[in-house]
Amino acid sequence: METLVQALISGLVFGAIYAIMTMGLTLIYGCLRTLNMAQGAFGMVGGYAAWVVTTDMGAPPIVGLFVGALAAAGIGILTHFISIKPLVGRKDIDFEMTAYISTLVVAIMFSAAIILLFGARNKAIEPLVEGRLHVFGTVTVAWQQVAVAAVALICLGGLSLMLSRSRQGLSIMAVAQQFDAAKLMGVPAGRVYWVTMALAGLLGGIAGVLLAPLYFVSPSAGDLPILKGLTVAVVAGLGSIRGTIYAAFIIGLIEALVATYFGSLWSLPVLFALIIVFMIVRPYGLFGKREEERL
Amino acid sequence: MLEVSNLSAGYGAATVLQDVSISVDEGKIVVVTGPNGHGKTTLLRVLSGLLPVNHGEIEFCGERLNGRSAATIVAHGLVHIPQGDLLFVDLTVEQNLFMGAYLRNAWKARRERIRRVYELFPRLEERRAQQARTLSGGERRMLGIGRGLMSNAKLLMVDEPALGLAPVLIQEVYATLARVARSEATVLLVEETLANAKDIADYVYLIDTGRIVHQGTMAEIGADVLTSTYLGSKEG
Numbered sequence: 001m002e003t004l005v006q007a008l009i010s011g012l013v014f015g016a017i018y019a020i021m022t023m024g025l026t027l028i029y030g031c032l033r034t035l036n037m038a039q040g041a042f043g044m045v046g047g048y049a050a051w052v053v054t055t056d057m058g059a060p061p062i063v064g065l066f067v068g069a070l071a072a073a074g075i076g077i078l079t080h081f082i083s084i085k086p087l088v089g090r091k092d093i094d095f096e097m098t099a100y101i102s103t104l105v106v107a108i109m110f111s112a113a114i115i116l117l118f119g120a121r122n123k124a125i126e127p128l129v130e131g132r133l134h135v136f137g138t139v140t141v142a143w144q145q146v147a148v149a150a151v152a153l154i155c156l157g158g159l160s161l162m163l164s165r166s167r168q169g170l171s172i173m174a175v176a177q178q179f180d181a182a183k184l185m186g187v188p189a190g191r192v193y194w195v196t197m198a199l200a201g202l203l204g205g206i207a208g209v210l211l212a213p214l215y216f217v218s219p220s221a222g223d224l225p226i227l228k229g230l231t232v233a234v235v236a237g238l239g240s241i242r243g244t245i246y247a248a249f250i251i252g253l254i255e256a257l258v259a260t261y262f263g264s265l266w267s268l269p270v271l272f273a274l275i276i277v278f279m280i281v282r283p284y285g286l287f288g289k290r291e292e293e294r295l
Numbered sequence: 296m297l298e299v300s301n302l303s304a305g306y307g308a309a310t311v312l313q314d315v316s317i318s319v320d321e322g323k324i325v326v327v328t329g330p331n332g333h334g335k336t337t338l339l340r341v342l343s344g345l346l347p348v349n350h351g352e353i354e355f356c357g358e359r360l361n362g363r364s365a366a367t368i369v370a371h372g373l374v375h376i377p378q379g380d381l382l383f384v385d386l387t388v389e390q391n392l393f394m395g396a397y398l399r400n401a402w403k404a405r406r407e408r409i410r411r412v413y414e415l416f417p418r419l420e421e422r423r424a425q426q427a428r429t430l431s432g433g434e435r436r437m438l439g440i441g442r443g444l445m446s447n448a449k450l451l452m453v454d455e456p457a458l459g460l461a462p463v464l465i466q467e468v469y470a471t472l473a474r475v476a477r478s479e480a481t482v483l484l485v486e487e488t489l490a491n492a493k494d495i496a497d498y499v500y501l502i503d504t505g506r507i508v509h510q511g512t513m514a515e516i517g518a519d520v521l522t523s524t525y526l527g528s529k530e531g
Binding site for chain 2: 164167170171173174177178180181182183184185186187188
């Protein structure tokens with residue numbers, strides 16, 4: 001019983017991180033109809049930025065979170081102008097596939113740049129908070145996990161308010177749902193694209209900083225998150241915001257339960273088996289739609 | 296208000312519109328009619344900046360609009376209500392309307408404007424929190440028109456508002472457009488079935504294979520044209 005509760009708690013915490021991480025992929029797929037393979041690198045860069053300000057400059061971890069998020073948002077915009085914008089609207093290429101490759105290339109370049117700047121060795125980073133919360137019996141939760149879940153939920157809440165109320169947020173949804181109509185409302189598509197990339201960077205950066213104390217900061221710190229993000233996105237249905245949230249928690253819980261009862265070695269194989277099953281049975285995911293092409 | 300002169304446009308190498316000239320006066324309902332696939336929708340897509348102009352001039356309220364972006368054109372008050380509504384189906388009715396007020400000036404006045412739209416279409420207020428995909432055909436059409444009115448529209452270009460609607464709803468939509476033209480904005484209507492619009496049209500252009508072949512008031516156009524091949528009668 002206590003083992004189960006412990007596993008469920010850790011599953012929910014990871015689900016929350018996966019949700020904000022994957023939301024970047026989801027928003028970009030919605031607007032631009034391509035997979036942003038640099039999403040993991042956004043988190044990696046965010047982790048380094050947080051490490052620099054907290055370790056070198058001695059700033060408190062919460063400042064690291066903000067700086068990491070902003071740095072990653074900047075990297076998101078940079079990624080857009082390097083690897084997506086030059087491809088948008090070109091008739092001679094398959095946009096979805098080409099942008100997928102070019103964002104992957106940019107992600108590799110960011111890792112290489114980080115190696116040149118900071119070396120290949122892992123860096124440890126302070127958690128936001130120390131200590132453990134005693135729940136009941138032998139069940140305890142690290143305060144860091146509580147903080148991680150809280151930050152992730154605040155981000156999701158803020159994001160949902162933004163997307164449903166604000167002018168910029170609604171225009172992101174509008175471009176994702178009806179491109180021509182959005183243009184007819186006067187939405188400048190080019191700006192919505194880079195705003196979406198900045199938002200995806202912000203979310204990726206926050207996820208990266210939250211994960212950093214658990215996995216270290218390293219040039220390859222973005223690889224596992226993008227893999228998990230793609231898993232969540234496939235299960236969710238590409239581009240579905242609601243699906244992303246459900247799928248993130250489902251995957252977080254499956255992973256935690258498998259790790260608890262069968263050992264953590266089994267969690268990735270089980271997730272990949274799940275992807276394969278979804279690809280065969282429900283290729284458009286839990287909430288996805290069979291989409292037409294665009295751009 | 297709107298002066299289009301010698302306009303040519305098309306998709307890539309395929310020219311659809313040739314030498315089209317039309318003029319719309321303020322407060323009027325002007326109808327562009329003709330068979331399907333002869334350039335009516337293309338004309339609206341060019342006017343709203345979705346398609347480039349190859350030749351000719353577009354002047355709106357004294358400003359030249361050729362080659363301007365769709366955003367600039369909307370900002371000038373020339374608003375295109377597309378065929379089949381193109382609603383944001385996963386957004387609510389209210390969010391759809393707010394998107395119609397996307398441009399900065401309109402956004403500031405959005406609460407006041409949405410009240411006017413709700414006065415015009417009380418049904419939309421009842422359905423304000425519903426997703427647009429759950430609306431009936433007639434309600435969707437109203438939302439499309441209401442969304443267009445949320446911007447600072449001076450001229451609404453409405454594409455085939457009767458498409459896919461039951462006859463009783465068609466009359467309702469045209470009555471609404473007549474009200475819009477009286478109190479809100481001038482209307483340029485694209486319509487395959489001229490009979491639908493015959494009671495509200497002030498001036499009519501007939502388009503055929505991308506050219507204007509007839510024009511005049513409803514009386515001038517007359518009954519002979521109403522039944523001619525241009526309007527899709529069976530012997531055509």
